[in-house]
Amino acid sequence: MNHNELGVKSLLIYFFCIFSLIITLKLYHILLYHFIKEITLQNTFIILFICLFICFYTLPSIILAILQTRHIKAELRKPAVLLESEDYILAGKYALASLHLDIFSKIVEALVFIGWVSFGLYMLNSQIETFLTHINPLWQGVILVLRFMLIEGAINLPFSIYKTFGLDKKFHFSNQTPSIFIADLCKTLLLSLILGGIVATLLIFIIENVSLWWIVGFIVLLAVVILANFIYPTLIAPLFNTFTPLDDDNLKSRIESLLNSIGFKSNGIFVINASKHDGRLNAYFGGLGKNKRVVLFDTLLDKISADGLIAILGHELGHFKHNDIFKNIIIMACVLFMLFFVVGHLPLQLFDALGLTYNGASILIMMILISPIISFWFMPIIGYFSRKAEYAADEFGADISSKHCLANALVRLVNENKSFPSSHPAYIFFYYTHPPLLQRLKALDYEI
């Protein structure tokens, strides 16, 4: 089965699922309003909300992880492809361990969700309303949202500690030391409080003062996201890594002439000290407009030939030439619009049932709570277009260097990063923004 056939078939099944989801919700709606109006409506709302989260997010994520686990176990019994047999087994073991962690974290996430909607939000809200009565309601709202975000962050912290110091260390990916981890954590915390605080203030103000707040709020948040993309390479990324201009003159002039031939205007070619965090290789073009930067990981320079690097950059330039960054922003806008639309049309009784006052802060918290469900069901659409864009960028990269050169560079990347080369079709359909390597290589006529 070729990748297009697989994509279209899966897309049809996916739309069928979405259609059933809408019908189920409508039936629930009818049931709620016409048959069981008189029995504890509050509890019904909470149970319905929990069922929605589990049936349309937790369960499908766990089922996908189980399918992927079984697929990898089956593939591990076959002879190794692309990687040396020892690395193949190691890559498989790493993938399996990550999947187990993912399943566990999805279960914890569901329990935390149940905790929030059954008593957590009520407690958080009543604390603010009891102790902060003397503060302006706008600031009360901002504090409520930030406290909610901090608690969520604290719950996720053990997972990221285990992933960095347990899992990634065990498989020799992570070069993190506790001091780098704590420094990064403090910077992230400070940034989230400042940026989160500004965005929360803006949105709460809009929600409470504009009648069609969900449309205006969506436009403002989209503008913030675009601005964040714009400032990320020059203002935010340097907080976490050191950017040094590339000093290999030979390579630099090759990259510059490549950029000029495409008409790509950047404000420099930089090397970042990614190896301080992680041993895996990568390169990207960051930023928008004149703020674009070519960023090479130091790990990539050490491990890949100049020809391979040019081929990889050729692929990245394909994204630029095909306006993929602009297309990504449009898709992201659709996800955000859907999120605002859904939250803008939630029944008031739901807020009541959760012990929340219907105001800007509660609406923002609700948005954060349901965003995993919305983004989960949007991922296949994002992935479908993204995988198409990757094939096109590969073709572009192959034209600039050669099919052989790009394919070799990709094989080198998968070997260094120890990524398991094969995945379950459903897992690919839901999560993969890049086609599986074997299919990319096939499209490049590479003999496996």
Ligand SMILES: [Zn+2]
């Ligand atoms: Zn790409």
